[in-house]
Amino acid sequence: MSILVVGSVAYDTVETPVGRAERVLGGSASFFSVAASFFGPVNLVGVVGHDFGDPQLAAFRGRPIDLEGLERMDGKTFHWQGRYSLDLNSRDTICTDLNVFEFFKPKIPARYRGSAFVFLGNIDPKLQLDILSQVREPKIVALDTMNFWIEKSPQLLREVIRNVDIVVINEAEIRELTGEFNLVKAARKLMRMGPGRVVIKRGEYGVLHLSDGEVFAAPAYPLETIFDPTGAGDSFAGGFMGYLASRDGAALTEMDYRLATIYGSAIASFTVEAFSTERLQGLSREEIDSRLAAFRTLTEFRV
Amino acid sequence: MSILVVGSVAYDTVETPVGRAERVLGGSASFFSVAASFFGPVNLVGVVGHDFGDPQLAAFRGRPIDLEGLERMDGKTFHWQGRYSLDLNSRDTICTDLNVFEFFKPKIPARYRGSAFVFLGNIDPKLQLDILSQVREPKIVALDTMNFWIEKSPQLLREVIRNVDIVVINEAEIRELTGEFNLVKAARKLMRMGPGRVVIKRGEYGVLHLSDGEVFAAPAYPLETIFDPTGAGDSFAGGFMGYLASRDGAALTEMDYRLATIYGSAIASFTVEAFSTERLQGLSREEIDSRLAAFRTLTEFRV
Numbered sequence: 001m002s003i004l005v006v007g008s009v010a011y012d013t014v015e016t017p018v019g020r021a022e023r024v025l026g027g028s029a030s031f032f033s034v035a036a037s038f039f040g041p042v043n044l045v046g047v048v049g050h051d052f053g054d055p056q057l058a059a060f061r062g063r064p065i066d067l068e069g070l071e072r073m074d075g076k077t078f079h080w081q082g083r084y085s086l087d088l089n090s091r092d093t094i095c096t097d098l099n100v101f102e103f104f105k106p107k108i109p110a111r112y113r114g115s116a117f118v119f120l121g122n123i124d125p126k127l128q129l130d131i132l133s134q135v136r137e138p139k140i141v142a143l144d145t146m147n148f149w150i151e152k153s154p155q156l157l158r159e160v161i162r163n164v165d166i167v168v169i170n171e172a173e174i175r176e177l178t179g180e181f182n183l184v185k186a187a188r189k190l191m192r193m194g195p196g197r198v199v200i201k202r203g204e205y206g207v208l209h210l211s212d213g214e215v216f217a218a219p220a221y222p223l224e225t226i227f228d229p230t231g232a233g234d235s236f237a238g239g240f241m242g243y244l245a246s247r248d249g250a251a252l253t254e255m256d257y258r259l260a261t262i263y264g265s266a267i268a269s270f271t272v273e274a275f276s277t278e279r280l281q282g283l284s285r286e287e288i289d290s291r292l293a294a295f296r297t298l299t300e301f302r303v
Numbered sequence: 304m305s306i307l308v309v310g311s312v313a314y315d316t317v318e319t320p321v322g323r324a325e326r327v328l329g330g331s332a333s334f335f336s337v338a339a340s341f342f343g344p345v346n347l348v349g350v351v352g353h354d355f356g357d358p359q360l361a362a363f364r365g366r367p368i369d370l371e372g373l374e375r376m377d378g379k380t381f382h383w384q385g386r387y388s389l390d391l392n393s394r395d396t397i398c399t400d401l402n403v404f405e406f407f408k409p410k411i412p413a414r415y416r417g418s419a420f421v422f423l424g425n426i427d428p429k430l431q432l433d434i435l436s437q438v439r440e441p442k443i444v445a446l447d448t449m450n451f452w453i454e455k456s457p458q459l460l461r462e463v464i465r466n467v468d469i470v471v472i473n474e475a476e477i478r479e480l481t482g483e484f485n486l487v488k489a490a491r492k493l494m495r496m497g498p499g500r501v502v503i504k505r506g507e508y509g510v511l512h513l514s515d516g517e518v519f520a521a522p523a524y525p526l527e528t529i530f531d532p533t534g535a536g537d538s539f540a541g542g543f544m545g546y547l548a549s550r551d552g553a554a555l556t557e558m559d560y561r562l563a564t565i566y567g568s569a570i571a572s573f574t575v576e577a578f579s580t581e582r583l584q585g586l587s588r589e590e591i592d593s594r595l596a597a598f599r600t601l602t603e604f605r606v
Binding site: 206215 | 391525561562
């Protein structure tokens with residue numbers, strides 16, 4: 001079943017302790033789409049400027065990523081520049097040039113409106129709500145957000161949250177959103193707002209996946225070298241939703257959601273091995289499945 | 304097979320967001336001993352003052368904990384007072400009165416010298432070395448340490464590390480000790496100093512257990528209320544070593560070490576449910592095994 005993703009498509013300039021990349025492909029919808037495309041068709045809605053050309057589009061080509069919804073607007077493409085700390089656990093934003101992204105009004109092409117899975121990337125909750133009004137009875141809607149929207153548009157954000165099935169959010173954000181330090185309490189509070197599932201991203205510590213009565217803890221893959229953490233969260237979401245969509249209409253079980261969490265973690269572990277979506281470009285399904293096996297080895301114990 | 308533990312026995316005064324406990328039983332050897340005693344006999348070596356009486360000893364009584372090595376010295380018992388932050392992730396030490404602990408010179412009773420498993424709690428590396436010279440060919444020696452010794456006695460600490468099998472250490476400490484941010488690299492560097500295994504404690508994120516060619520990630524149990532994190536690390540070590548010792552001379556396999564890691568994590572998850580060793584006092588082996596099953600549910604996924 002196909003997935004609709006709405007989010008940013010951007011140029012990233014990134015400095016990490018191991019190198020620097022200048023104006024490479026970035027943005028939540030980019031990482032999400034490439035990650036999800038390993039599992040099935042993706043419909044991408046985003047906006048780029050006139051400076052976004054064929055070399056950048058190459059990352060999406062040859063994959064089941066539909067680009068009809070990638071609007072080209074007069075102006076420059078969103079550009080983010082950031083620098084990571086030595087331990088990669090924090091980053092400073094050096095500049096954020098929203099450019100055409102400031103005027104982004106997602107228009108969902110008619111062909112996309114029946115997408116069974118919808119991922120609302122981290123954008124203005126007003127736009128997220130508007131997207132929900134344009135789609136027809138999706139099977140699963142998931143949402144990402146960030147501290148900026150939690151602080152700036154708390155009411156609108158709550159309205160979107162009420163209407164989604166899954167919230168994918170990082171640790172600091174769920175604490176800020178719910179006012180609860182304890183993650184189990186925070187997740188329960190968030191689920192009382194509407195969603196049946198909460199996926200808490202904890203960076204190098206992995207993911208905590210909660211639903212009514214169930215908790216699943218997935219570690220991050222312990223890599224010896226992390227090249228660039230940018231896009232790990234969106235790649236996780238892409239792998240997660242991609243796997244769910246690939247179950248093709250089967251009633252999704254708790255085990256499906258758990259396996260989706262591991263697939264998401266596996267894809268994210270590849271993303272951070274290089275800048276941008278570079279590592280994902282040449283990635284094979286065999287490599288993904290072999291990392292899945294490595295996740296099993298990483299977590300397995302027997303009584 | 305029996306375990307020898309050498310470490311502190313103390314009074315703790317602890318403030319957490321949910322309450323306060325005044326002069327309750329604390330210290331690394333206390334938490335370790337009670338935790339390990341669920342699995343088999345423990346020989347405790349430590350020191351207390353004249354103010355440490357029967358009510359405090361009650362925590363050890365009725366358990367297979369030998370107290371011949373608990374020296375009573377003229378003076379007051381070690382007292383630590385601390386206050387945890389709202390999110391429990393950091394704590395301020397309000398006072399540390401070493402008292403008799405300042406003059407601690409571990410004397411290993413003759414009966415203890417053949418202990419098959421030895422745990423060197425977080426004390427001066429000079430004393431840790433001295434203990435190793437008093438024991439006879441233990442099967443497994445594990446060591447804990449802290450930033451204070453890493454900074455104050457780096458050479459002596461390296462000498463102890465060269466002579467142990469397992470280092471149990473927290474995330475910040477292994478980074479400081481090895482100068483490596485990446486935990487996989489840090490662990491490999493530490494293993495090149497001597498030990499075959501490194502167990503990295505990551506607090507609410509669980510444990511990363513590394514040996515040559517193997518990595519095992521165990522989550523912490525996601526509790527809704529953490530009453531007091533004090534002693535979690537030492538309880539973990541007690542459960543971990545306790546389970547290994549209970550294998551009774553069998554050649555220890557990777558799976559034994561993994562299961563030991565989960566037993567340690569399970570015991571630690573009970574410790575933090577109350578102040579001091581309170582929660583461990585009434586704990587049954589059935590409760591421990593049922594939490595072990597909960598750890599399986601927490602981490603299980605199927606392809």
